[in-house]
Amino acid sequence: MQALPPVEERASPNRDARPEGAPIDTIVLHYTGMASGAAALARLCDPAAEVSAHYLIERDGRILRLVPEDERAWHAGRSYWAGAERLNDRSIGIELVNPGHAHGLAPFPEPQLAALMALLRAILARWPIPPARLLGHSDVAYERKLDPGERFPWERLARAGLALWPGRARARPPDPAEAERALVAIGYRPPGDAGSRQRALAAFQRRFRPWRVDGRLDAETMGLLEEVAVLSNGGRGSI
Ligand SMILES: [Zn+2]
Structure with a gap:
C-alpha cells in the first residue's frame, strides 16, 4: 500500500x-x-x-x-x-x-x-x-x-475496497420498470423520459459495464442493475 x-x-x-x-x-x-x-x-x-x-x-x-x-x-x-x-x-x-x-x-x-x-x-x-x-x-x-x-x-x-463492483451478474430478462426501480435504488436521478432513461443506463454502463456503453437495456445490463442495487443497499434483500 x-x-x-x-x-x-x-x-x-x-x-x-x-x-x-x-x-x-x-x-x-x-x-x-x-x-x-x-x-x-x-x-x-x-x-x-x-x-x-x-x-x-x-x-x-x-x-x-x-x-x-x-x-x-x-x-x-x-x-x-x-x-x-x-x-x-x-x-x-x-x-x-x-x-x-x-x-x-x-x-x-x-x-x-x-x-x-x-x-x-x-x-x-x-x-x-x-x-x-x-x-x-x-x-x-x-x-x-x-x-x-x-x-x-x-x-x-x-x-482495493474503495468502490462498489458487481462481479459477475446473472443475465436477466430486460424489464424497463424493474430497471428504472433499480437505477433509483442505486441512487441515480429518476429518469424523466425515454432519452433521459437511455442516458441514465449509459451512465450505469460506463460505470459498471465499461466494455459496452450503448444505453440499451439488454439482459446483461438488467442482471448488473439488480446486482448493484442490492450491493448499494448493503446487500439487504430485494430492491
Ligand atoms: Zn466533472
Whole structure:
C-alpha cells in the first residue's frame, strides 16, 4: 500500500462554506477534459470560471490541494444522488488530469492511480464515506457529464475496497420498470423520459459495464442493475 505523497497547496478562490450541518459522505471523481494539467489548474483557480475541486491529481501522480475538505468546492454543478440535490454540499471533489472524451480518452497512468488510491485512503480515514458513495461525475449528473469515463478502472478501486463492483451478474430478462426501480435504488436521478432513461443506463454502463456503453437495456445490463442495487443497499434483500 503506497503512502500518501506530499500534497502541494494551490488555493483556489472558487469555494465557499458548506451548508450548516451538511454531512461529508460522498466523493465525486472527475477528469479535467482539457489539453494539459496546467490549463486545467489555471481554470480551476480562475475566479471567472467559478469551478474548482478539492484536489487535482496530475498524470505523474502529483497531488494539488485547491480547497480544504471542510469547505465547499464547486465541481459537481447541478447534480443528484440517492434523493439529494447539489452534491457539492456534501462531497469531496477530485479532478484527474486526463484529456477526456473530446480528445480520445487517454488511459489513466499508473502513478496517477496510485496517488488517487493513497489520497482516497487518507480521505476515508477522516470522513465516514462508504464505498457505495465513491461516485463519478457522470453518476450524479448523467444528463450532462461523461467523466471520469469508461477507461477509469472502477473494478480496481473496488478490489482495493474503495468502490462498489458487481462481479459477475446473472443475465436477466430486460424489464424497463424493474430497471428504472433499480437505477433509483442505486441512487441515480429518476429518469424523466425515454432519452433521459437511455442516458441514465449509459451512465450505469460506463460505470459498471465499461466494455459496452450503448444505453440499451439488454439482459446483461438488467442482471448488473439488480446486482448493484442490492450491493448499494448493503446487500439487504430485494430492491
Ligand atoms: Zn466533472
